Amino acid sequence: MSESDAAAAERSQVATAPLSAITLNVNDQVRRLEVDPRTSLLDALREHLRLGGTKKGCDHGQCGACTVLINGRRVNSCLSLAVMHEDDEIVTIEGLGDPEGLHxxxxxxxxxxxxxxxxxxxxxxxxxxxxxxxxxxxxxxxxxxxxxxxxxxxxxxxxxxxxxxxxxxxxxxxxxxxxxxxxxxxxxx
Incomplete structure (x- = not known):
């Protein structure tokens, strides 16, 4: 086995975290997901729930593009894990209003x-x-x-x-x- 084959075999054996089943209340809708427990709330919103209004800017909590409301308070969703918010009320830009009824x-x-x-x-x-x-x-x-x-x-x-x-x-x-x-x-x- 060559060195590159050994490295590839080692990478494929790296343990992955088991998925966590979570329920999120997003924009007054209960949504069930299975996510890696390390998934940020931002990635859960964008990638799993397809709510693209919340933006990924710096992904380090420095720009505010990912700000959402959690229980009425503003939070940088890139710095928060999705699994932390099961009992929380999450509001994204999509939940504030729509074209017919803007906030x-x-x-x-x-x-x-x-x-x-x-x-x-x-x-x-x-x-x-x-x-x-x-x-x-x-x-x-x-x-x-x-x-x-x-x-x-x-x-x-x-x-x-x-x-x-x-x-x-x-x-x-x-x-x-x-x-x-x-x-x-x-x-x-």
């Missing part, structure tokens, strides 16, 4: 032209929805001027700080901030 944040992004190439947009929108929930709960950020105030003032700096985990390579940031402000202020435009 207010989706509508604001369209009206304010809060996207250019659109690759980061699903993550930006999910993050913005989660961020407004954090503001409503009174959670301060690094930009919050008065952390003891009963209500966080949603300034441009506050929005930019809270959205800093979501990168837009096209630099549509002023329009993204305007869209978020419109929704926060209840301004339909």
């Amino acid at each position: 207010p944040m989706q509508r604001a992004f369209v009206e304010r032209d809060g996207f250019q190439c659109g690759y980061c947009t699903p993550g930006q929108i999910c993050s913005a929805v989660g961020m407004l929930t954090e503001v409503e709960a009174g959670w301060p950020s690094h930009a919050t001027a008065d952390v003891a105030a009963p209500q966080v003032a949603l300034t441009g700096d506050e929005i930019r700080e809270r959205m800093s985990g979501n990168i837009c390579r096209c630099a549509a940031y002023p329009n993204i901030v305007a869209a978020i402000r419109d929704v926060a202020e209840g301004d339909p435009q």
Whole structure:
């Protein structure tokens, strides 16, 4: 047996993890899957459930393109394992709205032209929805001027700080901030 044949035989004998049967609640639909327990939530959504709205950007939690809402909180799905979310309510961009009934944040992004190439947009929108929930709960950020105030003032700096985990390579940031402000202020435009 040659050295390359021996290496190939060794690689084929590497133990694979047994598949885990999981049930995920995604966009108000219960979905059953069998996945490698090391499968990220992002890969489960995109590859197993064919929900392509959630994007794979950096795959290291640095760009925010994969942001989804889990129990109302924003999460980088590339950094989370699918098996961790059996009892959670997962919402992707597909679950926020549809072309006939856009979520207010989706509508604001369209009206304010809060996207250019659109690759980061699903993550930006999910993050913005989660961020407004954090503001409503009174959670301060690094930009919050008065952390003891009963209500966080949603300034441009506050929005930019809270959205800093979501990168837009096209630099549509002023329009993204305007869209978020419109929704926060209840301004339909």
